[in-house]
Amino acid sequence: MFFFKEVIYKNILDIENLHIKKHAVTCIVGESGSGKTTLLRLLNRLTSYDSGTIFYHKQPLSDINPTELRREVVMLSQAPAIFDGSIKDNLLIGLRFSEKPLVPDHQLYDILNLVKLHKDLAQDAEKLSGGEKQRVALGRVVLMKPEVLLLDEPSSALDETTEHIIINALINYTKENNKTLIMVTHSKQIAKEFADDIIIMNKGMIISERWNKEWKV
Numbered sequence: 001m002f003f004f005k006e007v008i009y010k011n012i013l014d015i016e017n018l019h020i021k022k023h024a025v026t027c028i029v030g031e032s033g034s035g036k037t038t039l040l041r042l043l044n045r046l047t048s049y050d051s052g053t054i055f056y057h058k059q060p061l062s063d064i065n066p067t068e069l070r071r072e073v074v075m076l077s078q079a080p081a082i083f084d085g086s087i088k089d090n091l092l093i094g095l096r097f098s099e100k101p102l103v104p105d106h107q108l109y110d111i112l113n114l115v116k117l118h119k120d121l122a123q124d125a126e127k128l129s130g131g132e133k134q135r136v137a138l139g140r141v142v143l144m145k146p147e148v149l150l151l152d153e154p155s156s157a158l159d160e161t162t163e164h165i166i167i168n169a170l171i172n173y174t175k176e177n178n179k180t181l182i183m184v185t186h187s188k189q190i191a192k193e194f195a196d197d198i199i200i201m202n203k204g205m206i207i208s209e210r211w212n213k214e215w216k217v
C-alpha cells in the first residue's frame with residue numbers, strides 16, 4: 001500500500017526501502033527520537049519529505065491532494081485535542097471537519113463501546129481523565145472510517161489491562177472492516193502480540209521490518 005524509495009527528511013529520516021501492507025496491522029517501535037512520529041506524519045502529508053518518493057497505491061504521495069489523502073489516511077496524534085463541549089461534540093468533530101455525514105447517537109454509543117468508555121454522550125469532555133480523553137479521540141478517528149488509521153501511541157495514557165482490551169478491539173475492527181492500521185507503540189509486547197509486521201527504527205533508519213526471533217520482549 002505504501003512503498004518508500006530512498007526517502008530522506010532533513011537529518012531525521014533516511015529510509016531506503018519500506019513496504020507497508022494493505023489490510024495489515026503494522027507496529028512501529030524504536031527508542032525515543034528515532035523518527036516514529038515523523039514516519040507517520042509523512043504518510044498523510046503532515047510532513048513532506050525532501051527527496052525520494054513514497055508511493056500510495058502506486059501513486060507518489062506528492063501527486064495526491066493532501067485534503068483528499070487525509071480523508072482516507074487519518075492520523076491520531078500522541079496528544080490529541082479535546083474541544084470544549086460534550087463527548088458527543090468531540091466524537092462528531094472529525095466528521096464535521098471532513099464534511100462527512102453525521103451519525104445517530106446509537107452509533108456513537110457503539111463507538112464508545114468499542115473504546116470501552118461507558119459514559120453518557122452529553123457529559124462534558126473536559127471533565128474526563130487523560131486516558132478517557134484519549135479514548136474519545138480514538139473513537140473520533142474510528143468514526144471517520146478511514147481506509148488507513150495512523151495511531152501514534154494510542155494507549156500511552158492507559159493502564160496495561162485497558163490498553164490490551166482497546167488495542168484488541170481496534171485490531172478486530174481493522175480486520176473485520178478490511179482497514180489498514182499503522183501504529184506507533186512503546187510496547188514491544190503489544191507489537192509482538194498483535195502486529196502482522198513490525199518496523200523497528202533506530203536513529204531515523206529502519207533496522208528491521210520483520211519479527212526477529214533474537215528480539216527479546
Ligand SMILES: Nc1ncnc2c1ncn2[C@@H]1O[C@H](COP(=O)(O)OP(=O)(O)OP(=O)(O)O)[C@@H](O)[C@H]1O
Binds near residue numbers: 031036
Ligand atoms: N519539525 C521538526 N524540526 C526539527 N526536528 C524535528 C522536527 N520534528 C521532529 N524532530 C526531531 O526528529 C527526531 C525524531 O522525532 P520523532 O518525534 O519522529 O521521534 P519518535 O521516535 O516519535 O520519538 P518519541 O518516541 O519520543 O515520540 C527527534 O530528534 C526530534 O527532535
